[in-house]
Amino acid sequence: MLWLVVGVAAVTWLLLWSTTPPPRLLGVYSRPGCWYWLKVLVFYIMVKVRRWTHKPGGSGGEAGYGVKARDTPELMECVQPLSDHPKAIDAVYFNGANESGYYLVVATARRPRGVINGVLYIRIPGLGLLQLPKMPDTMMFGAGDQIKDKPLSRLKVEVDVRWTSRQPYFDFDTDMNARALARSIAREPWSHKYFQGLREAHQSHYEQMGRMEGAVVVEGHPYILRLDSMRDHSYGYKREWKLMHRYGLHMFATHDGLQGNVGIICQPATCTQLEMGYICKDGKATPVSSVHLPLWQHGENGHPPSDYAFSFVAGGKEYVVEVFVVECPEFYIGWEWETRVVERMATFRVNGQRGWGLAEWEYRHHGGRPWMYSCSDPAWTADLVKG
Structure with a gap:
């Protein structure tokens, strides 16, 4: 009888231990x-099966984790219809950015x-x-297309740039490394509620590396822009910034022609x-298979x-990235300023190669939107459903 009691207790303890997640x-x-x-x-296996069994012509309602939201680049590139959610996106x-210290973010x-x-930032060496x-x-x-707001500048600024690319698209719905994605999801406690949250929070997102060339004229003085560039496009049922705890993303180009965007995202409702x-070189995009950047050790305050420095692996090769921030303006997004973004213009060193680009770090913000900004909102916004 004693052995039976001990056995039941041991099995009970084992079940409780195996189903209790370790402290965060x-x-x-x-x-x-x-x-x-x-x-x-x-x-x-689930991601691989979804990739293999996806048939073109779907509605996009089950996009992500191996399934495309749109079947062709033309359908991805067009203006996307907004859903009926107040936070549709x-x-x-x-x-x-370039080696000479010019930066542009829009x-x-x-x-x-x-x-x-x-958002619009232009950094010009010698001007600021x-x-x-x-x-x-x-x-x-x-x-x-008509913006009804304060004048866009107190200086007379004209921007005329052209964006071009010979690099492939990187679609985060289908092109992420399956092992890295599986490891990230497997760290989280699984439940029906968790997977429902994954589905509800999903947004389709793709990126492309390229070049930006043109000029910016400030008070009649022209400055030539020849920049290595990245662009992205995101759309989905909604974007809820309150779900995001923080992220650190690094968008860079190097002297030897490597371009990339690498980082860690912490969104507790889906993946911490x-x-x-991914990285791009010679017309080929390669997803990263691991990123060693423990956010809790970098700027959690x-x-x-x-x-600072971090490392990642792509295509079986390890890359060591050193980051040196040049300038770091900040901005806030949302009716409640629910997110704070630090747009860090930086120089890089990737496996010894000189580089340049942006290190964008985001934090959840709880301080609200100051009255000095909200007081100038149009009167009709008072009746909008914002949540």
């Missing part, structure tokens, strides 16, 4: 549990009812950093350590480091 680092970052490697295998982002995110989140007068606030209001990214 800093209360945020999940760690592998007892069933971690089995979960890695299960999710890896169709967003584009461009950045550019982004627009379309929201319902003509609401736009807009130019930005929209309203920043760090990014809320703009328009009807169609998503290892993501809201102040990202200005010089």
Whole structure:
């Protein structure tokens, strides 16, 4: 009888131990549990099966994790219809940088009812950093293509650039490394609620490396821009910045022609350590298979480091990245300023090769949107459903 009691107690303890996830680092970052490697295998197989069985012409409702949202680049590139959710999203982002210290960042995110989140930075050596007068606030209001807001500059600035590329698209719905994705998902406690959250939070996102060339004229003085560049396009049912804890992304180009975007995303509702990214060279995009950048050791207090290093693996080769921040303006997104983005213009060294680009770090912000900005919102916005 005693052995039976001991056996039942041991089995009960084993079941409780195996189903209880280990404590999260800093209360945020999940760690592998007892069933971690089995979960890695299960999710890896699921992603592979979805890739193999996906048939073109689908609705896009099940996009992600191996399945495309749109079947052709032409369908991806066009303006996407907004859903009926108040936080529906169709967003584009461009950045550019060069060895001489020129940087350009421009982004627009379309929201319902003509609401736009807009960003513009231009850094010119010897002149300084130019930005929209309203920043760090990014809320703009328009009807169609017409922005109804304060003047876009206090200096007379004209920007005329052309973006071109011979590099392939990188579609995060289908092109991420399956093992890296499986490891990231397997760290999290699984439940029906968890997978429902994965589905609801999903956005389709693709990127492309290229070149940006043209000129910016400031008060009649022209500055020539020849920049290595990255652009992206995101769209989905909604974008809820409140789900995001933080991320650190590194978009770079090097002297020997390598371009890439590599980093870690922490969104506790879905994945607290998503290892993501890819590199491009000679017309080929290669996904990263691992990223060693423990966010909890880098700027968890809201102040990202200005010089640091991390490593990643792509195509079986390890890359060591050193980052040196040149300038770091900040901006906020949302009706409640629910997210804070530190747009760090930086120089890089990747396996000894000199580089340049952006290191964008994001943090969840709880301080709200100051009245000095919200008081100038159009009267009609008071009746909008914002949540």
